[in-house]
Amino acid sequence: MAKQVQLYIGGEFVDSASTDMIPVTNPATQEVIAQVPCATKDEVHAAIANAKAVFEEWKETPVSERARVMMRYQALLKEHHDEIAEILAGETGKTFDDAKGDVWRGIEVVEHAANIPSLLMGETVENVARGIDTYSYTQPLGVCAGITPFNFPAMIPLWMFPLSIACGNTFILKPSEQDPLTPTRLVELFEQAGAPKGVLQVIHGGKEQVDMLLDHPDIRALSFVGSVPVGQYIYRRGTENMKRVQAFAGAKNHCVIMPDANKQQVINNLVGASVGAAGQRCMAISCAVFVGKAKEWIPELAEALAKVRPGVWNDKDAGFGPLISPQAKERVLQMIQQGKDEGAEVLVDGSECTVEGYPDGNWVGPTFFNQVTTDMEIYKQEIFGPVLCGMQVDSLEEAIALVNANPYGNGTSIFTASGAAGRKYQHEIEVGQVGINVPIPVPLPFFSFTGWKNSFFGDLHAYGKQAVRFYSETKTITARWPETDLVSGPNMTIELK
Ligand code: NAD
Numbered sequence: 001m002a003k004q005v006q007l008y009i010g011g012e013f014v015d016s017a018s019t020d021m022i023p024v025t026n027p028a029t030q031e032v033i034a035q036v037p038c039a040t041k042d043e044v045h046a047a048i049a050n051a052k053a054v055f056e057e058w059k060e061t062p063v064s065e066r067a068r069v070m071m072r073y074q075a076l077l078k079e080h081h082d083e084i085a086e087i088l089a090g091e092t093g094k095t096f097d098d099a100k101g102d103v104w105r106g107i108e109v110v111e112h113a114a115n116i117p118s119l120l121m122g123e124t125v126e127n128v129a130r131g132i133d134t135y136s137y138t139q140p141l142g143v144c145a146g147i148t149p150f151n152f153p154a155m156i157p158l159w160m161f162p163l164s165i166a167c168g169n170t171f172i173l174k175p176s177e178q179d180p181l182t183p184t185r186l187v188e189l190f191e192q193a194g195a196p197k198g199v200l201q202v203i204h205g206g207k208e209q210v211d212m213l214l215d216h217p218d219i220r221a222l223s224f225v226g227s228v229p230v231g232q233y234i235y236r237r238g239t240e241n242m243k244r245v246q247a248f249a250g251a252k253n254h255c256v257i258m259p260d261a262n263k264q265q266v267i268n269n270l271v272g273a274s275v276g277a278a279g280q281r282c283m284a285i286s287c288a289v290f291v292g293k294a295k296e297w298i299p300e301l302a303e304a305l306a307k308v309r310p311g312v313w314n315d316k317d318a319g320f321g322p323l324i325s326p327q328a329k330e331r332v333l334q335m336i337q338q339g340k341d342e343g344a345e346v347l348v349d350g351s352e353c354t355v356e357g358y359p360d361g362n363w364v365g366p367t368f369f370n371q372v373t374t375d376m377e378i379y380k381q382e383i384f385g386p387v388l389c390g391m392q393v394d395s396l397e398e399a400i401a402l403v404n405a406n407p408y409g410n411g412t413s414i415f416t417a418s419g420a421a422g423r424k425y426q427h428e429i430e431v432g433q434v435g436i437n438v439p440i441p442v443p444l445p446f447f448s449f450t451g452w453k454n455s456f457f458g459d460l461h462a463y464g465k466q467a468v469r470f471y472s473e474t475k476t477i478t479a480r481w482p483e484t485d486l487v488s489g490p491n492m493t494i495e496l497k
Contacts, residue, residue, distance in 0.1 A: 011197020
C-alpha cells in the first residue's frame with residue numbers, strides 16, 4: 001500500500017481521518033506512489049481555526065524576523081534543489097532539468113519575499129494641513145488560502161505562501177491532488193527554516209475541500225491557479241462570500257513571426273516553448289502566426305519538432321516527459337483527432353507515440369498542425385499538450401487583430417529584427433505579458449505575473465508589489481500633535497484645519 005500523504009495542521013504532520021483517497025501516480029509507469037486524502041470538514045475547520053489563532057501572534061512578529069525566515073528558507077531550498085526536483089519529476093514526469101526550473105522559479109519568489117521590509121513601506125506626507133501629517137501602513141489581512149494546479153507543484157505554491165506569510169498573514173495551502181509530494185517537501189523545509197508552528201497549514205482534496213475554504217468566513221483572501229471554468233467558479237463564489245480573490249486561469253498563447261526575424265532563433269525558441277513540459281505550461285506557445293514570407297520556415301520548424309522525443313525524467317536526451325494522467329492523454333488525443341477532422345494540415349503527428357520500456361506512460365509526441373483557422377476547436381480550446389497550431393497572415397496588423405480577438409490574454413511573443421514592429425506589437429496587443437524575441441515572457445518576481453482577459457479573474461496579480469497589496473490592507477493615518485493645548489471650536493466641515 002502506497003504511503004498516505006499527511007495534512008499539516010497546527011504545525012504537525014498528521015494522518016487524515018478520511019477514508020476518501022485519491023491515488024498519486026508516476027505518469028511514466030502508472031505506479032501508485034502515494035495516496036492523498038480528501039480532508040474531512042473537521043480537519044479543514046481545525047486548520048482554519050488554528051491559522052486564525054496563530055495570526056494574532058504572527059502579525060506582531062517584527063518584520064525583520066519574518067524576513068529572516070524567508071532568507072533561511074531560500075537557502076534551504078537551494079541546498080535541497082536537486083532533491084526537490086527529483087520528487088517533482090517522480091510525480092509529474094517532467095525531465096530533471098525542467099523540474100529544476102520549476103523549483104528555481106519558486107526560489108526566486110522566496111528571495112523576493114526576503115525583501116519584505118522594503119515592500120511593506122507605506123507613504124508619508126508632512127503638513128497636509130497646518131501641523132498635520134498623513135502616513136500609511138501596510139498591515140496583514142488574516143488567514144489567506146491558496147489552491148494550486150498540477151503543472152508547477154513547486155513554483156505556484158511558492159508564488160503564494162511565502163509572500164503572504166512574509167506580509168504577516170497565516171496561510172492554508174490546498175495543493176493539486178495530482179502531485180502533492182513536492183508541496184509537502186516544500187512545507188517540511190519551511191518548518192526547518194524556523195517558520196513558527198501554524199503560520200502555514202496544508203489540507204488536501206478536491207472540490208469539496210476548496211468549497212469549505214470558499215465558504216468559511218475566516219478566510220480573508222484566496223489565490224487560485226488552474227483552468228478557466230474552475231477559476232471562474234472560484235472567483236464568483238469567493239467574491240460572493242465577500243473574499244478577496246485572484247484567479248489565474250488557462251491560456252492560448254500566440255507567437256508572431258515576422259519575416260525579418262532570425263530564422264534559427266525562431267525555430268529553436270518555438271520548439272522549446274511549444275512542446276517543452278509536454279505543452280503543460282500556461283505560458284506555452286500554442287499558436288505560431290507566420291507573417292508573409294516567414295511561412296517558408298514552416299517545413300524546417302516541422303523537421304525540428306519531429307526530432308524532439310519524450311522520455312522519462314532521467315533520460316538526458318528526452319525533450320519532455322509524459323502528460324500528467326491517462327485522462328489528460330486521452331483528451332489531447334481527442335483534440336488531435338478533432339484537428340484532423342476539422343481539416344487542419346498535420347505536419348507532425350505525435351498521437352502514436354511510444355517510449356521503449358515504458359508501455360504504460362501517458363506519452364504524446366510533438367504535434368504540429370498547419371493551416372489552422374480561428375473557427376477550429378483546436379484553435380479555440382486550450383489543448384494543454386505538445387501541440388502547436390500554425391497560422392498564416394499577410395501583415396503585422398492582421399496578426400495583431402487575430403491575437404486581440406482571442407478571449408485569452410496570458411502571454412504572447414513576437415520575433416522580429418524591427419524595433420518599430422516590436423514597439424507596435426507591445427503597444428497594441430491586448431495580452432498581459434509580452435516577449436520581444438523572448439518566447440516565454442514570465443516576469444521575474446520584482447514584477448508581477450500579469451495575465452489578462454480570460455486568463456485572469458481579479459485585479460491584483462501574483463508576486464511583486466501587486467501581491468503585497470493583494471495580501472494586505474493599507475491603513476492611512478492623519479495625525480496632529482500640537483505643541484500646546486490649542487483648543488479651537490468645533491470644525492463643522494470636512495476640511496483639515
Ligand atoms: P484545475 O482547474 O483542474 O485544478 C486546479 C486546482 O483546483 C486543483 O487544486 C484542484 O483540486 C482544484 N479544483 C479542480 N476542480 C475544482 C472544482 N470544481 N471546484 C473547486 N476546485 C477545483 O487545473 P489543473 O488541471 O490542475 O491545471 C492546469 C490548468 O491551470 C491549465 O488550464 C493551465 O493553463 C492553468 N494554469 C494557469 C496558470 C496561470 O498563471 N494563468 C498557471 C499554471 C496553470
